[in-house]
Amino acid sequence: MNAVPQRDAYDVVVIGAGPAGLAATASASAAGLSTLLLDENPGPGGQVWRAIASTPVTARDQLGADYWAGAELVGEVRASKAEIIHRATVWSLDRHLEIGISVGGASAFVKARRVILATGALERPFPIPGWTLPGVMTAGAAQTMLKSSALVPDGRTVIAGQGPLLWLLAAQILRLGGRIDRILDTTERKNYLAALPHAFAFVTSPYFMKGLAMMREVKAKVPVTTGVTELTAAGEGQLAGVSYVAGNRRETIPADLLLLHQGVVPNVNLAMAAGVEHRWDELQLCWSPVINGDGGTSIEGIAIAGDGAGIGGANAAVVRGRIAARAAIEALAPAAAAKLTPMTALKAALAQAERGRAFLDTLFRPARQFRIPADDTIVCRCEEVTAKDIVDAVAIGATGPNQLKAYRRTGMGPCQGRLCGLTVTELMAQARGKTPQEIGYYRLRAPVKPITLAELAAMPKTDDDVKAVVRG
Incomplete structure (x- = not known):
């Protein structure tokens, strides 16, 4: 290396x-x-x-x-x-x-x-009220800590969301002796019916038996609440509890750590x-x-x-x-x-590896309310821009994510839109009655990751580079 x-x-x-x-x-x-x-x-x-x-x-x-x-x-x-x-x-x-x-x-x-x-x-953004509180993090971040350092939660822990990674992380945390108090499953009930046409391909795929065994392993040790339709992280300066609605029941669970995930x-x-x-x-x-x-x-x-x-x-x-x-x-x-290996053989292997994917994509299609927030829920974490701020900007003339930058600076922070881009597109599409394709995405330019001016200044210069900025 x-x-x-x-x-x-x-x-x-x-x-x-x-x-x-x-x-x-x-x-x-x-x-x-x-x-x-x-x-x-x-x-x-x-x-x-x-x-x-x-x-x-x-x-x-x-x-x-x-x-x-x-x-x-x-x-x-x-x-x-x-x-x-x-x-x-x-x-x-x-x-x-x-x-x-x-x-x-x-x-x-x-x-x-x-x-x-x-x-x-x-990981897909999961902009719920309170998702910026200390004590709230993504499942992927928790898995990074687990794999890199063998760190697992030992305080009151809630995992909320849906998708294969959620269940994999839960199983890995439990195997390493970590604590999980509750899993709040946000999978929409209507998705089960919508996924049925793809069920045969999924059942005959490599995913099925592994996934089933993993879910059984987790459910044997952790209470799981299904059909969650509302989710809020609560606390003053620090996560203290997680409130949710499932069916006709509303409950708040004390929590020190909330792990969020609704797909990648x-x-x-x-x-x-x-x-x-x-x-x-x-x-x-x-x-x-x-x-x-x-x-x-x-x-x-x-x-x-x-x-x-x-x-x-x-x-x-x-x-x-x-x-x-x-x-x-x-x-x-x-x-x-x-x-x-012939390309035809590789493409046959790809078709086999992707077998059952349509079932997963349909079943774990995240609900609208967990993708498109409202009111004072923060959308752009870097600039602390709320859903209401964005809708108000649309009302006074912002037509898409790039125009929104001039109104609210969304997508201009260190993450360059990675944590808010999808939410901004869908929120603006909803506000304007357009499709996400019509609304578009941020116009991205180099540098796409933060680097210092000193690094740029120290780069070797060619004659063409110099002529581009010094004319005489």
Whole structure:
């Protein structure tokens, strides 16, 4: 592993060391292509296999077989000739395949003949009243602490929301001796009926038996309340309780920790900043890149693999990574491609890995009231902008997320819209009677991650750079 790139240009640059990025790196490097893998974390694995090379949780049954499945792929990449740089912030990507990287306080540009974005997923915003209180965090953040440091809650803990990760986290917390007082399931009852047409594919998929066993394991130890339609985190300066409504019952549970989760969505910021075309996915309720069967995008040379291309899970991400890499190999080293697994076989494997996904997407489609808040609920955490602020801005002329910046500065904080973007789009669409596609998303530009002015000033300057700002 290197601290800085060893060259100025590569055949393939892979961004993200989760399942898709690791698979793409292994395949491209094995075919003899010069390959650079960039990731902002201290080690490989992404969120799914986070800290797999360093976790203190060594009892394999505690994190589960799906977690440890990543160890072999990590070993394959580390044994390859690929350059690997961790703690690397990728803050720029343009249509000329030039990538801006910051490592250890210094920035540089590298060029690529092909770029594979494997930036993975983000947790969907869950903007309920009180979600900014200390003591409220996402399930993904809790899982990061669990995998990286074996930290589990020991105070009064409530987990609220829906989706596979919620149940996986609950099982992992319990296996490590952590405390969970209640699970509040926000899955809408109507979703069960809507998901029925996809039930056969799900029952015959790899997800079914694993998911069923995990839910049984958790329900044997933790009270679960289903049909939750309202949710509020309460407290003065610190979480003290969680109020909810289920059916005709309203209750407040004392709590020191509330973990929220209602699914994951593609992390699209870098791809959008590069100019890749995206569309609103009405099933997964998020922005997804427009890609072809090989992961190729609207920009020649940029492919997207894994959950950044649409949520499909770790197994699908690995196959998507290999498909994107194979397409790059076919373009850059056709002779090497002839010796690899045929693309038809990879696509058949992808179809199998994605089997049952439509059932999950339909069943765990989050309810409107948990996606589109009202009144004084904060939407943009960075700038403390409420739902009412946004609706009021629409009333006086804000037409979309980019115009809203001038009224309320939403999306202009350190997170660059990652925590509010989807909510802003849907809230404005509702207020204006438009579709999310018509409303659009933030116009994203480099740097897509915070870097210092000192880093930019210290970057090597070419004659063209100087002429761009000094005219005479």
